[in-house]
Amino acid sequence: MLALWALILAGERDDVTAILLVAHFVEILDATDGGKKEIDHLRNDFSEINKKVMLQEDKLDDLDQYSRRNCLLVHGMPEKPGEEVRTEVLRMFETRLNVKIEARDVDRCHRIGKPKRTSAEALVEGRRPITIKFTSHQKRSLAFSAKKALKSTSILIMESLTSMRQQILKAARDKYGIRQ
Template identity: 30%
Template sequence: MDHINSTVTGLMDIFQKRMAEFEEKLQGAPVDSPNTSALAADFTVFREFITQAVIGLQQQIELLAKTVDSMEMRGRRNILLLHGVPEGRDEDTAQVVVGVVKERLRMDGFTADDIKRCHRMGRSISSSKSRPILFKLRDVTVCYNIWFEKTKLKNTGITISEFLTKSRHDLFMAARKKFGVTRCWTRDGCVYVLAPDGSRHCISSVAELNTLQLRDTEGSSVQATPKKPITMTRSKRAAASKK
């Protein structure tokens, strides 16, 4: 999908460049020629048609990308990622997850049978950095229980996160960078941001994130410039007292 978007964007750039070159040549043609006037009118209509066609195509691609992303995220709703657990040789990742859930989250009824699939993500690159463990739960209720109990992992070096799609993960990282780690979180695959005024926002695109940041920046700039108190110098106060 990203490749299609970049292709359409590239076509739009080429179109704009060629149209600009043609318009420049058209403006250099004799003005009093009837053929030039007709060609200029046809060019304007053609340029508007192509521009609207490309914009419509881009909007359809964006809608399709959101639909595919939503379907993919729906298939990940029972999947969680466990970060910060040391990686051992010939380990049983399911038992590692069970140990964390039982000992750290104090969910004694949790067993390996609750896990449908479990493995470390990616290739082992460095022995000093442990890979996250992906585990898929059989029951969405168990998944929610683990998610709501993950606050017990605070200050342990171990964290639990959702298995976001690439676009949502990139959006989440961008939101944390702009608003801070403590003001951003995810829930059911959705990215939430807590604005400085205390309002909560669910964002689904970088455009929404930029709009939210711009609005908060403008609001803070208005509040950050209070009226300065009127002060008078010693000479002005003396002159005023003589009047």
């Protein structure tokens, strides 16, 4: 194509060929311009869809966090083979926190994750976190406010946060440090 343009400019090609080449060149420019407009349109569509997806992710995170409003996580409680997690947690609330939480106040209570095993038979003593779902927000708040009594122990009681909110909390702690 460039060689033909060079020949036309040098006067070695006739006017009809030059007109045909210019017309073809204009067609190519029009097609390219249409492609650019289509690309811009697709970019705008993608941007709008991306905004909608982000909005839906935020709404989903809000709903997920709302479903956790009556939940707490307990880290650091020793794990024993055949343990009754609910009983151990209720005992911890009564003896260490001096809070009266009864079995009927706990809807669900279990360890998170799979137990670690060294062989098919032996359970390795671990400390998988425990999730507790209370039947009322009042009981959950009572247990959460008493967590200060565990400050000198290896046991930690935290709010149950979504992974997005855990990342935000971690970033804030990394940036500003942990309040004592």
